Amino acid sequence: MRIAIVGLGPKGLYGLERLLANLAEAEYPFPTEIHLFNKSDSFGAGEIYNPAQPSYLKMNYVNGYINMWPEQKPKPNVPHPKSFVEWLNERKDEFPNDSEYTFSSRATVGRYLSEGFNELLENCPEHISIFKHVGDVIGIEQNEDGYSVDCKVSDDNVPLRVNAIQNLLIATGHPCINDADLVAQDTHIDFIYPVDLRLKGISSGSKVAIKGMGLTFIDAVLALTEGRGGKFVADETGDLIYTKSGMEPEVLYPFSKSGMLMIPRGNTYGKSSLAPFYFNKESVEYSETLEGKYDFEHQLLPLIEQDFTVVYYSKLFSSKGLKLEVLKDYAEVEFQIENFHEQNPDLPRFDFYSFLEGTISDGELNKSTLEFIRMSIQEAERGVEESAFAAAADAWRHLSDLFNELYSFGGLKPQSQKTFLEKYAGHLNRISYGPPIENMKKIEAIAKAGLIDFSFSQNPEISYSSKTILSNNKEEKVSVDFLVDARVPKIQLHRCAGPLYSTLLEQNLIIPYVNRLEGRLDFRPGCLAINEKGNPLDETGWANETITFTGTPTEGLTYDNDSLSRQRNDFVSDWAKDLTKKILQEEPETQLRSNSI
Ligand SMILES: Cc1cc2nc3c(=O)[nH]c(=O)nc-3n(C[C@H](O)[C@H](O)[C@H](O)COP(=O)(O)OP(=O)(O)OC[C@H]3O[C@@H](n4cnc5c(N)ncnc54)[C@H](O)[C@@H]3O)c2cc1C
Structure with a gap:
C-alpha cells in the first residue's frame, strides 16, 4: 500500500x-x-x-x-x-x-x-x-x-x-493568498509569513497601512519594529518603553472593519472557570429545528448571552463580597442583577453585545484605542479569577465545544451560518483568542513611540491611484507607500x-x-x-x-x-x-x- x-x-x-x-x-x-x-x-x-x-x-x-x-x-x-x-x-x-x-x-x-x-x-x-x-x-x-x-x-x-x-x-x-487580484503589486504584501522574507521590501521611513488587527497584525508590527533592531525596556511598573532603531517604517496605520484590537490574555491554565449553565445540550434540545438546523441568533445566541452575563456578574458580585445565585430561571438572575445595580449605581452595566462588538469612540480613534489597550492589559493582568472583564472574555473557550458540535456539518440554517460568520465569529475570536499580555504591551509601547497611528482604524475608505489612500469619517486622508494584508486567509x-x-x-x-x-x-x-x-x-x-x-x-x-x-x-x-x-x-x-x- x-x-x-x-x-x-x-x-x-x-x-x-x-x-x-x-x-x-x-x-x-x-x-x-x-x-x-x-x-x-x-x-x-x-x-x-x-x-x-x-x-x-x-x-x-x-x-x-x-x-x-x-x-x-x-x-x-x-x-x-x-x-x-x-x-x-x-x-x-x-x-x-x-x-x-x-x-x-x-x-x-x-x-x-x-x-x-x-x-x-x-x-x-x-x-x-x-x-x-x-x-x-x-x-x-x-x-x-x-x-x-x-x-x-x-x-x-x-x-x-x-x-x-x-x-x-x-x-x-x-x-497563502488573501486577495488574488492584488498579489502582483510590489507595494501590496498579500501574506506576511515568513516575515523576514515577505516584509523585507518595506523600506525604513515609509508609511504602511496594515489590513487586519488580529494576531497577524501584531506579528507584522513586531517584524517591522523589534525585528528591525528596536528594543523594549521595562519600567518600574512592568510596562514597556520602545526605543527605535531607525530602521522602522515612519508610521503604521492599522485598520479593519470594526477597528477593534483583540483582548489580551494572561495565564488561564489550571484556573477554575464557571461551567456553561444555560448554553448546554439539554436547553438546546428543546429548540425546534428545521431539518436539524438551528437559527444562531434566535436559538443559540440568547443562551450564550446568558452564560456570558452570568460569568461577568459572578465575578463582579464576588468583588463586592456577594454571591450571584445561578438559577435555572434566568429571570431570577436578572432580578439579582437589578438589585445589585440599585445598590451600586456607579458600576457600569454589562451589555453582552457591546462587549462583543467593543466600544471605542470613533471621534478620537487613536486616543480611544490606546485607552482600550491600557484597560484590556490591566484587566488581563488581574486575570480570569478576579476580573469580570477577563472572565467574560474567557467564556467562549468553554462554550465553543458545544457550539462546535451543533455547528458542524450544516448545523445552522444557511443564512444563519452566513450571519454567524459575518457578524459574530470574528468578534468571538477577537475577545477569546487574543495575544499574550506581553505582546499587547509591546503594541502599546510602539504606539506611544509614535510608530502606530490608529486614526484610520475603523473601516476607512480605501482608494488606489499611484498610491493607496485611506480616508476616515473625519475626512482626514493619508497616502501610504505599502499595504500589508495581515489577515489569515x-x-x-x-x-x-x-x-x-x-x-x-x-x-x-x-x-x-x-x-x-x-x-x-x-x-x-x-x-x-x-x-x-x-x-x-x-x-x-x-x-x-x-x-x-x-x-x-x-x-x-x-x-x-x-x-x-x-x-x-x-x-x-x-x-x-x-x-x-x-x-x-x-x-x-x-x-x-x-x-x-
Ligand atoms: C500566524 C498564526 C499564528 C497562530 N498561532 C496559534 C497559536 O498560538 N496557538 C494555536 O493553537 N494556533 C495558532 N494558530 C492556528 C494554526 O492554524 C494551527 O495552530 C495549526 O498551524 C494548524 O495546523 P495545520 O497543519 O492544519 O496547518 P498549517 O500549520 O498551516 O500547516 C499546513 C502545512 O501544509 C503545507 N502545505 C500547504 N499546501 C501545500 C501544498 N500544496 N503542497 C505541499 N505542502 C503544502 C504547508 O507548507 C504547511 O507546512 C496560528 C495561526 C497563524 C496563521
Whole structure:
C-alpha cells in the first residue's frame, strides 16, 4: 500500500503519528510506503511553527495546553512521548523561566513538533518506508493505479510525480493568498509569513497601512519594529518603553472593519472557570429545528448571552463580597442583577453585545484605542479569577465545544451560518483568542513611540491611484507607500482555490460545500463538501474513502480549526484506524505495486 500525506504542519504530523501507531500494532506487518509532501523542509512544524522564525513571534496560549502526543490507544510509537512542558523541563538550561503557565515562541513549539516528527521516523517499524518530498503539490490526478501526486520540487517546469498512491490525507492548512487580484503589486504584501522574507521590501521611513488587527497584525508590527533592531525596556511598573532603531517604517496605520484590537490574555491554565449553565445540550434540545438546523441568533445566541452575563456578574458580585445565585430561571438572575445595580449605581452595566462588538469612540480613534489597550492589559493582568472583564472574555473557550458540535456539518440554517460568520465569529475570536499580555504591551509601547497611528482604524475608505489612500469619517486622508494584508486567509474554493484544489475541482474529486435548506437561500462557506470522516462527497452524496481532509480546508463544515488541539475536529484518528484495517484486509500480493516514482 502506498499512502501520501500532503501538508506536514501539525495536523499532517498528527495524522502520521496515528498511522504509525496503528500500523506498528498490526498483527501482520505488510510493507507500506508513506510519502510525505510539504512546501518547505519544516516537517512537523509547518510554516506557522517554523523553528527558523524569529523568537518574538509568540504563541497565543500557554505551554500547559500543548501536547503533540494523544492520550489514546494505540499508544504513540515512540518510547517516551513528552508533553511540551516535559520537553521544556528537559532543557532547563535553555528555558530556565518557562513553565506550564508561560507563553513560548512559536519557533520553540516548532522545535518540539519537529523533534517529535524526527522521533517518529527514528522509531518507524521496518516494514514501513517513509519518503519526504519538499515542494508544492500542484496537482493530484486519479487514474487506474490510484492517484498520481505532482510536486513542484524546483523552479524548472517538470514536477516530481509519485504514482500509484492508494490513499491520501490532505492537511494543507491555511492558504497563502488573501486577495488574488492584488498579489502582483510590489507595494501590496498579500501574506506576511515568513516575515523576514515577505516584509523585507518595506523600506525604513515609509508609511504602511496594515489590513487586519488580529494576531497577524501584531506579528507584522513586531517584524517591522523589534525585528528591525528596536528594543523594549521595562519600567518600574512592568510596562514597556520602545526605543527605535531607525530602521522602522515612519508610521503604521492599522485598520479593519470594526477597528477593534483583540483582548489580551494572561495565564488561564489550571484556573477554575464557571461551567456553561444555560448554553448546554439539554436547553438546546428543546429548540425546534428545521431539518436539524438551528437559527444562531434566535436559538443559540440568547443562551450564550446568558452564560456570558452570568460569568461577568459572578465575578463582579464576588468583588463586592456577594454571591450571584445561578438559577435555572434566568429571570431570577436578572432580578439579582437589578438589585445589585440599585445598590451600586456607579458600576457600569454589562451589555453582552457591546462587549462583543467593543466600544471605542470613533471621534478620537487613536486616543480611544490606546485607552482600550491600557484597560484590556490591566484587566488581563488581574486575570480570569478576579476580573469580570477577563472572565467574560474567557467564556467562549468553554462554550465553543458545544457550539462546535451543533455547528458542524450544516448545523445552522444557511443564512444563519452566513450571519454567524459575518457578524459574530470574528468578534468571538477577537475577545477569546487574543495575544499574550506581553505582546499587547509591546503594541502599546510602539504606539506611544509614535510608530502606530490608529486614526484610520475603523473601516476607512480605501482608494488606489499611484498610491493607496485611506480616508476616515473625519475626512482626514493619508497616502501610504505599502499595504500589508495581515489577515489569515481561509479556504475559498469558489473565489481562489489555488493550483492543488483547482485540479481536484476539475476532476470532480471535490465539490464546494453548499448549506441548503428547502425553500431558503443557499450558503457557501468556501470549504469543500466532506462527510464526518473527512472524506470528500460528490453531488450524489457518495463519499470517496480513499481521500481524507483535515484542518482548515474543512472550516465551514467544522468550526475553529485554527488550533494545535489534537481533540478538536480530530479526523486523523479514524483515518489511521480505518486505513490500517483496510491494509490488513488486503491480500499480501496486492501490497506495494511496483509502479515507478
Ligand atoms: C500566524 C498564526 C499564528 C497562530 N498561532 C496559534 C497559536 O498560538 N496557538 C494555536 O493553537 N494556533 C495558532 N494558530 C492556528 C494554526 O492554524 C494551527 O495552530 C495549526 O498551524 C494548524 O495546523 P495545520 O497543519 O492544519 O496547518 P498549517 O500549520 O498551516 O500547516 C499546513 C502545512 O501544509 C503545507 N502545505 C500547504 N499546501 C501545500 C501544498 N500544496 N503542497 C505541499 N505542502 C503544502 C504547508 O507548507 C504547511 O507546512 C496560528 C495561526 C497563524 C496563521
